[in-house]
Amino acid sequence: MIDIYFDNLKVASIVVGEGRSEMLYDATWLKQPNAFPISLSMLLGTDPIPAETTLPWLANLLPENHLSEIGQQFGISPQDVVGLLERIGRDTAGALAIGAPRPQADEFRTVKTDADLERIINELPQKPFLVGEDGVSMSLAGVQDKLPVALADGRIAVPVNGTPSTHIIKPDSTRLPGNVHNEAFCLKLASLIGLDAATATTGRAGKRLYLLVDRYDRSKTSNGRIVRIHQEDFCQLLGFYPSAKYEFTSPVAGGGPGLQKIFDGAARLIRPGARIPLLDAVIFNVLICNVDSHAKNYSVLIGAGGSAKLAPLYDLVCGEVYSRITQRLPQSINGRKEGVHVHGADWQQLAKQVSLSPARTLKRVEEMAQLVSEHADEAREFVVATPAGKNQILDQVVTAVKKRCRRIVSQLAKVDPALTEKWI
Helix, strand or coil: CEEEEECCEEEEEEEEECCEEEEEECHHHHCCCCCCCCECCECCCCCCECHHHHHHHHHCCCECCCHHHHHHHHCCCCCCHHHHHHHHCCCCCCCCEECCCCCCCCCEEECCCHHHHHHHHHHCCCCHHHCCCCCCCCCCCECCCCEEEEEECCEEEEECCCCCCCEEEEECCCCCCCHHHHHHHHHHHHHHCCCCECCEEEEEECCEEEEEEECCCEEECCCCCEEECEEEEHHHHHCCCHHHCCCCCCCCCCCCCCHHHHHHHHHHHHCHHHHHHHHHHHHHHHHCCCCCCCHHHCEEEECHHHCEEECCECCCCCHHHCCCCCCEEEEEECCEEEHHHCCHHHHHHHHHHCCCCHHHHHHHHHHHHHHHHHHHHHHHHHHHCCCCCCCHHHHHHHHHHHHHHHHHHHHHHCCCHHHHHHCC
């Protein structure tokens, strides 16, 4: 049996053995006035939750690469989701710790010099999440190398023994040159046009650049204590394994979650009004040429009793500037698989499919395209002023984004008049 904790309170137990794996909420947790469910699809209650529900949710806490290296370190099969999380799951996305409660006092291992940080970044591909280091147990989903960290007295520090991280380091990439500047730009641009997005800056460690992202699933109390905030992504919310995060490349029969499934899940499990900020997010991702806004890159914040709202946007990157990656959207819009081909009628049909107003959706696309174009240069200057400084990718991204906005607006005229009139 493996226990799941929120700070020092046991939330649930995973019962493994005899060919079964199920989860049970702890009776004491159910009596807590601020108790929250592990997932909006696993509501609080006394009935056991079966493996077919819990295992996809747990699998989404693990990275999507390096599982073989992590498994070899501990002598655990890469397919043993529960076993891996027992070893590296004390600091994950959201509020839960797997295997052991939080320490009474926060504990950090400060990275003393930039040279030390550069070495850590360089070693991440061979040593993901610093696996094997004494006291280090943390996991984040995704494909890109990254490292959960904290800021202690203004310096980067590694949380140990279950202490929550507060930031995420995302290093520069040879596969996607300028990715640090690109993502910093897109996140800032989202914020400048009024969307809720993760806060980030850039940093330097020797020859390496990195993005330093504030964790929106963390906050601090008045006495400086770090508080975890619960969240789940839409693969977890909808019961898909991480391999099914894209609509078209999913190994699941029928494909991964498309936009209709995502919107329906938001309306049903969060609240109907959640479709509005979700629509803004979809529009923004098309306008910035983001081709990686898959189901794991939309998330939900969960509060007491299962109250919920959409999480801030994150993992925003302009893919148009990289010739080696696909320009296919992670979810089609009315069958359109590339953002550059989306017309007014496609936005109308999407709105109809998710029970929103086609006319208002067209107006919102036009408004957001104007805002994105107006604030692109400001976002660029913000990134130039951060420690990573200038990079030629920024001019390329600004050009690509403005070009996409012009094209999307020009194609709004290709509408279905019947839908426009019916849904005003």
